Amino acid sequence: MSLESSNLNDHEFQVFSEWGEDGIIQYLVRNIDIENNVFVEFGVEDYSESNTRFLLENNNWSGLVIDSSQANVDCIKNESMYWRCNLKAACEFVDIENINRIIERNGLTGDIGLLSIDIDGNDYWLWNAINCISPRIVICEYNSLFGPRAKVTIPYNEKFNRTVAHYSNLYMGASIAALTSLAREKGYSLVCSNSAGSNAFFVRNDVVGDLPICEPESAYVESKFREARDEAGNLTFVCGDERLSLIGDLPIFDLDTQKTVKIKELKI
Secondary structure (H helix, E strand, O other): OOOOOOOHHHHOOOOOOOOOHHHHHHHHHHHOOOOOOEEEEEOOOOOOOOOOHHHHHHOOOEEEEEEOOHHHHHHHHOOHHHHHOOEEEEEOOOOOOOHHHHHHHOOOOEEEEEEEEOOOOOHHHHHHHOOOEEEEEEEEEOOHHHOOOOOEEOOOOOOOOHHHHOOOOOOOOEOHHHHHHHHHHHOEEEEEEOOOOOEEEEEEOOOOOOOOOOOHHHHOOOOOOOOOEOOOOOEOOOOOHHHHHHOOOOEEEEOOOOEEEEHHHOOO
């Protein structure tokens, strides 16, 4: 009998990840049959903080990372890690029209180990569009301000930039319920959220095995980090429901009604 806890949050630790994702990923790759130790991650900035670097350096995985900044990609390629490991770094601004071409152009198709999406914006729409790969694990950032039940995402805008969209930097992404609904359509189950309330973890149904399967309401964690900014770009340290009020007049797409409404009209 395994002595490991079945509560995935008990396994959290941080090496390169922003929060405890490194530990959750290690638990998942120990408990899932993965035949192709390859990952794709986009929105990595300079890759100093990411969900896949520990897999690359500790587990000897291979992978593709994508960022829209050439300076960030150059920084990645100038690190010794880039020649010591089998990593490709591509400079691309991803959208629903080009994401599959970018991945395929870098030699990846079909069954892979892991996909990590964190672009602070069109996360839901990008995952929805990806069909050239079939990752066994998917990690996707969710916006906890949208609560545990509403199936909502920002409307798609191929040029979306969270700071341009609203000075607070709070207007972005999708709810955990929206991502879970999409996951089910794609054949995945929600297995946990990290304890910081920023990333949801999904496992493909054919390999989920005995892993605990969660509903969005039970996996949801309200984030405590205070990243809101004022119009001058200064941190305001706003927390709790006050964060949501800052973006209440902005549009949100409701997947259940297929209509765009104002955030303040949501029942969260």
